[in-house]
Amino acid sequence: MTKYIINGGNALHGEVEISGAKNAAVAIIPAALMVDGVCRIENLPQISDVSTLLNILKQMGADIRVVNKRTIDIDCSHVGMSRATFDMMRRIRASYYLIGALLGRFGSADVAMPGGCNFGGIRPIDQHIKGFTALGADVSVKNGIVSAVTGGCLRGSSIYLDVVSVGATINLMLGATLAEGNTFIENAAREPHIVDLANFLNSMGADIRGAGTNVIKVRGVRRLKGGSYSIIPDQIEAGTYMMAVAGAGGRVVLKDVIPKHLESISGKLREMGVTVLELEDSVVVQRINPLLKTHIKTMPYPGFPTDMQPQISTILCIADGTSTVTEGVWDNRFRYVDELLKMGSSIRVIGRTAIIEGASYISGAPIKAGDLRAGAALVIAGLCARGLTELEGVTYIERGYEKMVNKLSALGADIQTRYVHDEPQFLVKGVG
Ligand code: EPU
Numbered sequence: 001m002t003k004y005i006i007n008g009g010n011a012l013h014g015e016v017e018i019s020g021a022k023n024a025a026v027a028i029i030p031a032a033l034m035v036d037g038v039c040r041i042e043n044l045p046q047i048s049d050v051s052t053l054l055n056i057l058k059q060m061g062a063d064i065r066v067v068n069k070r071t072i073d074i075d076c077s078h079v080g081m082s083r084a085t086f087d088m089m090r091r092i093r094a095s096y097y098l099i100g101a102l103l104g105r106f107g108s109a110d111v112a113m114p115g116g117c118n119f120g121g122i123r124p125i126d127q128h129i130k131g132f133t134a135l136g137a138d139v140s141v142k143n144g145i146v147s148a149v150t151g152g153c154l155r156g157s158s159i160y161l162d163v164v165s166v167g168a169t170i171n172l173m174l175g176a177t178l179a180e181g182n183t184f185i186e187n188a189a190r191e192p193h194i195v196d197l198a199n200f201l202n203s204m205g206a207d208i209r210g211a212g213t214n215v216i217k218v219r220g221v222r223r224l225k226g227g228s229y230s231i232i233p234d235q236i237e238a239g240t241y242m243m244a245v246a247g248a249g250g251r252v253v254l255k256d257v258i259p260k261h262l263e264s265i266s267g268k269l270r271e272m273g274v275t276v277l278e279l280e281d282s283v284v285v286q287r288i289n290p291l292l293k294t295h296i297k298t299m300p301y302p303g304f305p306t307d308m309q310p311q312i313s314t315i316l317c318i319a320d321g322t323s324t325v326t327e328g329v330w331d332n333r334f335r336y337v338d339e340l341l342k343m344g345s346s347i348r349v350i351g352r353t354a355i356i357e358g359a360s361y362i363s364g365a366p367i368k369a370g371d372l373r374a375g376a377a378l379v380i381a382g383l384c385a386r387g388l389t390e391l392e393g394v395t396y397i398e399r400g401y402e403k404m405v406n407k408l409s410a411l412g413a414d415i416q417t418r419y420v421h422d423e424p425q426f427l428v429k430g431v432g
Contacts, residue, residue, distance in 0.1 A: 001392065001419075001420045002394050002395070002417055002418070002419055002420070003390050003391060003392055003394065003417070003418045003420060004379060004382070004389075004390075004391040004394050004397075004405060004415055004416070004417060004418075005388065005389070005390055005391075005415070005416045005417075005418050006364070006379065006382030006383060006385075006388070006389040006390075006391065006413070006414065006415045007364075007387070007388055007389075007414035007415075008248075008364055008382055008383055008384060008385035008386060008387060008388075008389060008414075009248075009385075009386060009414075010248065010383070010412050010413055010414050011248055011249040011250035011412065012244060012245050012248050012249070012250040012251075012252050012383075012408070012411040012412055012413060013250045013251055013252065013411060013412050014252060014253070014410060014411045014412065015252065015253045015254075015255055016241055016252060016253075016254055016255065016407050016410070016411060017255045017256050017407075018233045018234055018237050018238045018241070018254055018255065018256050018257050019043075019045040019046070019047075019233070019234055019237055019402040020042075020043035020044050020045045020070070020230075020231035020232070020233065020234060021045070021192070021193050021196065021231055021232050021233060021234040021235065021236075021237075022045055022047055022049060022050070022234055022236070022237070022399075022400045023094075023166070023191070023193045023234075023236075024192070024193035024196040024197065024231050024232055024234075025041075025044055025045055025049075025050050025053075025231055026049055026050065026053055026092070026093075026094035026097065027094065027097055027170045027174075027193060027196075027197045028041060028196070028197060028200045028229070028231060029041070029050065029053045029054065029057065029074070030053065030057075030094070030097040030098050030100070030101040030174070031097075031101055031174055031177075031197060031200060031201060031204075032057070032062070032074040032076055033057065033060075033062070033076050033079060033098070033101040033102065033104075033105055034076075034101050034104045034105050034174070034177060034178055034224050035074075035076060035204050035224045035225070035226055036077070036223050036224060036225055036226070037075070037077070037225050037226025037227075038073050038074070038075045038226040039073070039074045039075075039076075039204065039226055039227065039228070039229070040067070040071065040072070040073050040226075040227070040228035040229070041071065041072055041073075041074065041228075041229060041230075041231065042070060042071045042228065042229065042230035042231065043070055043071075043230045043231040043232075043233075044070050044071065044072060044231060045231075045234065045237075045400075045402045046069060046070075046402045046403070047398065047399060047400055047401065047402050048395070048398050048399045049092050049094065049399045049400060052088065052091050052092050053092065053094060053095075054072070054074075055088060056088050056089060056095065056098070057074065057076070057079070059085060059088065060076075060079045060080070061076075061078045061079040061080055062074055062075065062076045062078075062079050063075040063076075063077075063078065075226075079105075081102075081106055081108070086112035086144075086145065087112075089111055089112035089114070090112045090113070090114070090144075092114065092399075093114045093123070093167075094114070095111060095112065095114050096111065096113075096114040096125060096128060096146075096167060096171060097167075097170060097171055097174060098111045099111050099128065099132065099146055099148055099171060099175075100128075100132075100170070100171040100172065100173070100174030100175040101174050103132065103135075103137055103148055103150065103154055103174075103175045104153075104154065104174055104175050104176075104177055104178040104179070105178065107149070107150040107151075107152050107153045107154070108147075108148060108149040108150065109146070109147070109148045110145055110146070110147050111145070111146050112144060112145055112146075113125075113141065113144045113145070113146060125146070125167070125168075127161050127162060127163060127165045127168035128165075128167065128168045128171045128172070129141075129146075130159070130162075131159045131161070131168055131171070131172040131175070131185070132148055132154070132171075132172070132175060134157040134158070134159045135154040135155060135156070135157050135159075135172070135175055135176065135179055135183065136150050136151070136154055136155040136157070137149060137150050137154060137175075138150070153178065153179060153180055154175050154176065154178070154179035154180070154220075155179055155180050155181055156176060156179050156180060156181030156182040156183040156218070156219075156220055157181075157183055157184075158183070158184040158186065159172060159183070159184070159185050159186065160186045160187055161185065161186065161187040161188065161189075162187075163187075164187060164188070164189050164214075164300040165189060166189040166191050166193075166194065166300075168189075169185060169188045169189040169194055169216065170193075170194060170197055172185050173185065173194070173197060173198065173201070173208060173211070173216060173218060174197075174201075176218035176220060177201055177206045177208070177218060177220065177221065177224070178220060178221065178222070178223070178224070179218070179220040180220050181219075181220055182217065182218065182219050182220070183217070183218040183220070184215060184216070184217055184218075185215070185216040185218070186214065186215050187214055188210075188211075188213070188214050188215060188216045189300055189301065190212050190213065190214060190300065190301045190302065191300070191301040192232055192235055192258070192261045192301065193232070194211050194212065194216075195211045195212040196231065196232045197211075198211030198212075198216070199211075199229070200229045201224065203227050203229050204224040204225060204226070204227050204229075205221055205223065205224045205225050206218070206221055206224060207219040207220075207221055232258060232261075233256050233257045233258055233261075235257075235258075235261040235262060235265075235305070236305060236307045236308060236373070236400075237400075237401060237402075238254050238257045238261075238262055238265075238283070239262060239265040239305070239307075239308045239311065240308070240311050240373075240376045240380070240401070241254055241285075241407070242254065242262070242265055242266070242269060242274075242276070242283070242285050243269075243308070243311040243312055243314070243315055243377075243380055244311075244379075244380050244383055244408065244411075244413075245274075245285040245286070245287060246269050246272065246274045246285065246287045246291065246315050247287075247291075247314065247315035247318065247380050247381075247383060247384040248380075248383040248384055248413070249287050249288070250286070250287065250411070250412070251284065251285070251286040252284070252285055252286075252411055253282055253283075253284050254282060254283050254284075254285065255281070255282045256281060256282070257281060257282060257283055258281070259278035259279070259280075259281075259282075259283050262278075262283060263302065264302060264303060264304045264305070265304070265305070265308060266278065266283065268294060268296060268304060268312065269285070271292070271294045272291045272292045272293075272294050272315075272316075272319060273287070273289050273290070273291055273292045274286070274287045274291070275287070275288075290319070290320050291315060291316070291318060291319035291320065291358070292319055292320055292321065293316065293319050293320060293321030293322055293323040293358060294316070294319070294323050295323060295324045295325075296309075296312060296323075296324070296325045296326065297325075297326040297328045298325075298326070298327055298328045298329050299328045299329065300329065303328070306327065306328070306329035306330055306333060307373050308373075309325060309327055309333060309373070310333070310336050310373045310374045310376070310377035311373065311376055311377045311380055312325065313325045313337075313340075313347070313354055313356060313377065314340060314377040314378070314380050314381045314384070315380065315384065316356045316358060317340060317343075317345035317346070317347065317356055317358065317359060317362055317381070317384075318358060318359060318360070318361065318362060318384055319356075319358040320358055321358055322355065322356065322357050322358070323355075323356045323358065324353055324354070324355055324356070325353065325354045325356065326352055326353045326354075327352045327353075327354075328352070331352070334349045334354055335370050335371075335374065336369070336370060336371075336374035336377055336378060337349055337354060339365075339367040339368060339369075339374075339378055339381075340362070340377075340378075340381060342365045342366075342367055343362040343363055343364065343365045343367065343381055343385055343389070344359065344361075344362045344363045344365075345359060345362050345381075346359060361385070361386050362381060362384060362385045362386070363385055363386050363387055364382060364385045364386065364387035364388040364389040365385075365389060365390075366389075366390045366392075367381070367382075367389060367390070367391055367392070368391070368392040368393045369391060369392065369393035369394065369396050369397060370393060370396070371396055372396045372397060372399050372400045372401075373400075374396070375391070375393060375394060375396045375397035376397060376400075376401060376404070378391050379391065379397065379404065379408070379415070382415070383408070383413055383415070390418075394417075405417050
């Protein structure tokens with residue numbers, strides 16, 4: 001087992017480089033399955049969700065060559081319908097993108113129901129199924145396996161999503177790319193990684209318009225050709241470091257970001273008394289005075305991201321006054337609150353809203369992460385707290401944050417990784 005040991009109280013100073021976007025990478029890697037030729041993917045984040053997906057593709061017969069630590073070549077010419085192990089697929093949420101990609105390439109797909117972060121409620125895929133059915137697939141779910149078949153290939157259609165779903169928008173874009181005819185995805189999600197996937201596919205020969213708006217039009221093409229593409233910077237990783245500086249204090253330059261993607265986060269931080277300066281491809285965050293209370297509701301992009309909700313709730317625990325945070329995307333995303341309570345914070349959750357009474361300080365404690373963003377939030381809590389925090393469950397963090405401990409240490413945080421060999425390794429392997 002690995003723990004992070006954090007001695008709180010150090011302000012953060014210096015520069016941090018933001019990695020490529022996890023949620024773009026996990027859509028673009030499966031998309032490579034549809035490409036006829038070699039895809040060079042640059043600016044890949046070094047995180048375990050990416051390694052898991054690359055291993056799945058390898059099991060399916062893809063030829064993957066590491067060019068350097070951020071760049072790989074993927075050649076899927078020899079991929080057959082042979083399956084990757086369902087066990088591997090179940091480890092990550094993004095394995096559901098294999099449905100769209102395999103349907104596009106082979107006209108059929110068998111994929112294990114996705115795993116990924118469990119916030120405490122269900123993570124349905126009914127909109128994906130509705131969309132693939134509209135595109136002509138026969139979809140069934142049995143014993144945790146999603147099977148989708150067509151008579152040959154998908155056929156373009158109009159699909160109205162009943163909820164704004166990032167995953168369904170991406171999956172249907174994938175499926176529609178090699179379909180026969182035109183597809184319209186209405187009430188589509190608009191997140192930056194949706195635009196990134198569309199740009200990747202278009203650069204390989206697809207014809208997708210409107211990504212980034214709520215209607216996406218995909219004109220099916222016969223084939224995609226190889227090429228190279230660089231993934232956008234991670235909006236949520238950047239936002240997480242912005243919260244860390246706001247919580248711990250100090251001044252940090254975040255390099256390699258797209259400031260426009262951070263607008264809702266920068267806006268909230270300014271309301272809380274933090275200085276955020278936007279430059280061309282960097283932002284400077286500085287916090288000197290005490291944080292001020294605010295009120296937030298998470299929403300699909302361009303609203304305040306749900307994936308930043310645990311991090312901002314954490315720093316509101318030390319803001320002046322009473323704040324409210326309403327979760328507008330997931331039914332239940334407040335499980336981490338119990339851990340913050342152990343650190344002396346004052347939070348009441350009523351339905352989808354957390355009421356946070358700011359305190360002058362919180363205290364270090366032994367705590368445990370239950371999912372990726374909760375884990376990042378608890379690291380921030382440790383940085384802001386007085387005394388020592390021992391954080392368990394860090395495998396979740398490593399799914400989506402590249403070298404978080406190194407990046408924070410370089411900014412002056414007192415944080416270390418500790419390996420605890422108190423259990424036989426086979427009992428703790430393969431968490432994810
Ligand atoms: N929903 C449905 N039916 C569906 C799909 C979604 O009702 O078929 C509902 C969900 O229950 C939820 C809402 O729609 O209430 C939004 O879900 P969405 O489909 O947008 O989420 P997702 O695609 O499963 C992605 C990110 C999540 C992020 C959400 C929302 C990936 C791999 N995951 O999940 O990221 O929270 O969008 O922005 O892209 C993370 O990175 O930590 C993470 C959890």
